[in-house]
Amino acid sequence: MADLFAPDDIPPVPADAPLADRLRPRALAEVVGQDHLTGPEGAIGRxxxxxxxxxxxxxxxxxxxxTTISRLLADAVGMRFEPISAVFSGVADLKKVFAAAKDHARRGEKTLLFVDEIHRFNRAQQDGFLPFVEDGTVTLVGATTENPSFELNAALLSRAQVLILRRLDASALEQLLDRAEALTGRPLPLDAAAREALLASADGDGRFLLNQVETLYSIDLPQPLDPAGLSALLHRRVAVYDKDREGHYNLISALHKSLRGSDPQAALYYLARMLTAGEEPLYVLRRLVRFAAEDIGLADPQALVQCLAAKDSYEFLGSPEGELAIVQACLYCATAPKSNAAYSAMKSAWRSARETGSLMPPQNILNAPTRLMKSIGYGKGYQYDHDAQDGFSGDNYWPEEMQPQSFYAPTERGFEARIAERMAYWERLRAERRPK
Incomplete structure (x- = not known):
């Protein structure tokens, strides 16, 4: 049975290699932060x-x-590892890879083809993988930072299992710091608050964290740095965190909850706490944009506009002038009517889409650009709403195998009250015009 340990013949990493390379795991069991995949009950572990x-x-x-998991996975199951990058590779490179894999297959050696940034291959290039995956010439392991549902062909997705890696949490990042200190035999030149700030600034990126650590080790510091000294040294805005708090995540949670609770004073306080501590303003703006869509939605559609305008204003003005626009967006969100109806509708619709699979829409609402499509009924009987009474046909738009669903239920707050009136009006018309 294969195990989670790498073979003994992996060549040692040179002593002058970057710290991230010297700390690269040599076995799947050493990978941090992804136990849900690499553990005994995880997909990779199984x-x-x-x-x-x-x-x-x-x-x-x-x-x-x-990349590390892919390389160790090949070692763990005894496969030849062949890495390529979609950024630097084209059709000719793929043909060479597939030809070499066929030659190795004849000798009984299987190939794990690792494709970094696989989403950067176009649709035709992605289709080129299919026959070689299907006949077993290669076992494909693709890596992407983008949503595979949008960036990868459905045919390719149907032949591969999508495994989601989590951003590294504080515990996993702390393990990396411990390993760096053990390898170098030196403690990090940081006080406790600066160490927490360094972890938070990594934003779940282990490689970035180790690069920052290497910078710290390369400088002879007379005494440990505090958060302000760390920020000045690394030229990054690093937040200050109280020792008895979890810092970054507690503050963003407090800001979000204060906005949701319509308390503009508390929301402004937590916004100030984050920005004066050195939090990235664009990170705060991303959270405000998310809040406007999730917790306000169509109760006040202008909230999203205000947040995006604040982002543009900040990018145009910079700090400190542009931070006033962030304040305005924060106060607008805190004082706006609240609704999570769009957010709830999204979750319900996504769940229904997963459950119903690939049902075809009714033929009458399908476009028929070709004679063949017209001959088999595409577009037949479509009712053009602008020609109907009240600009509303009341037609059925759901797949024949599926009953109409109700995902979005607008509240009686703000602009959604008007939306609710429109939807009720259309439903009355739909009932009146439904065939008896």
Whole structure:
């Protein structure tokens, strides 16, 4: 049975190699932060235990171990590792890879083809993988930071299992710091608050964290740095964190909850706490944009506009002038009517889409650009709403195998009250015009 340990013949990493390379795991068991995949009950752990590997897509943020896991996975199941990058490779490179894989297959050696940034291949190039994946010439392991549902062909996705890597949490990042200190035999030249600030600034990216650590070790510092000294040295805005708090995540949670609770004073306080501590303003703006869509939605559609305008204003003015626009967006969100109806509708619609699979829409609402499509009924009987009474046909737009669903239920707050009136009006018309 295969295990989670790498073979003994992996060449040692040169002593002058970058710290991230010297700390690169030599076995799947050493990978941090991805136990849900590499552990005994995880998808990768089960594959390794069975000694058989299926094609997979590794989807996750930068610096979470996609390349490392792929290389160690090949070692663990005894496969030849062939890496390529979609950024630097074309059709000719793929043909060479597939030809070499066929030659190795004749000698009984299987190939794990690792494709970094696989989403950068166009649709035709992605289709080129299919016959070689299907006949077993290669086992494909693709890595992407983008949503595979949008960036990869459906045919390719149907032949590969998508595994989601998590951003590295504080515990996983702390393990990397401990390993760096053990390898170098030196403690990091940081006080406790600066160490927490360094972890927070990595934003879940292990590679970035180790690069920052290497910079710290390369400088002879007379005494440990505090958060302000760390920020000045690394030329990054690093937040200050109280020792008895979890800092970054607690403050953003407090800001979000204060906005949701319509308390503009508290929201402004937590916004100030974050910005004066050195938090990235664009990070705060991303959270405000998310809040406007999730917690306000169509109760006040201008909230999203205000937040995006604040982002543009900040990018145009910079700090400190542009921070006033962030304040304005924060106060607008806090004082706006609240609704999560759009957010709830999204979750319900996504769940329904997963459950119903690939049902065809009714033929009458399908376009028929060709004679063949017209002859088989595409577009037949479509009612053009602008020609109907009240500009509303009341037609059925749902697949024949599916009953109409109700995902979006607008509240009686703000602009959504008007939307609710329109939807009720259309439903009355629909009932009146429904065939008896």
């Amino acid at each position: 594959m390794v235990a069975a000694g058989r590997l299926s094609s997979i897509i590794l989807w996750g943020p930068p610096g979470t171990g996609k």
